[in-house]
Amino acid sequence: GYGNVEASAWALQALIRGGSTNQVLKDQIVAWLLAERKGGMWRQTRETAAVLYAFTEFSKALPGSAKGIKANTSLNGTPLEKINVSSPHFVRRFTQTKFNEGDNSLGLENLLDQTL
Numbered sequence: 001g002y003g004n005v006e007a008s009a010w011a012l013q014a015l016i017r018g019g020s021t022n023q024v025l026k027d028q029i030v031a032w033l034l035a036e037r038k039g040g041m042w043r044q045t046r047e048t049a050a051v052l053y054a055f056t057e058f059s060k061a062l063p064g065s066a067k068g069i070k071a072n073t074s075l076n077g078t079p080l081e082k083i084n085v086s087s088p089h090f091v092r093r094f095t096q097t098k099f100n101e102g103d104n105s106l107g108l109e110n111l112l113d114q115t116l
Contacts, residue, residue, distance in 0.1 A: 005036050005043070009050035016057045030058060074107035076100060 012029045020026065033051050042048045068086040072079060075097050083092070 005033065005047045006050045008033055009047070009054040012054040013057050016054075016061065026058065030055070070111040072107075072109040072111065074109070076105050077107070 008029055012026060012033070015022070015026055015029075033054070036042065042051060068084075070084045071082075073081050073083060073092070080097060081092065
């Protein structure tokens with residue numbers, strides 16, 4: 001309902017800043033917040049700001065946040081792209097790839113000495 005998005009974003013920040021080790025709960029809040037977007041956005045600027053602040057705090061604790069990402073990607077054993085970004089988070093859209101009918105396998109080979 002109205003106002004739940006902002007309250008949930010603040011709750012996520014409180015959990016993070018309070019040192020909560022309940023990663024499952026934090027992940028569930030993030031998933032719920034993402035699901036509450038309408039057309040790729042939240043209902044008001046205030047909600048959007050609260051969510052973005054919470055996601056910023058959430059992302060700081062994710063693996064790879066210190067060094068960025070260096071990896072190779074593949075689809076069904078065929079190399080797609082080498083990723084080397086200083087940001088700990090990235091999005092790739094593989095639009096020019098040929099998917100098999102049925103099952104497909106997306107590979108991510110970590111080229112760093114830390115967990116992705």
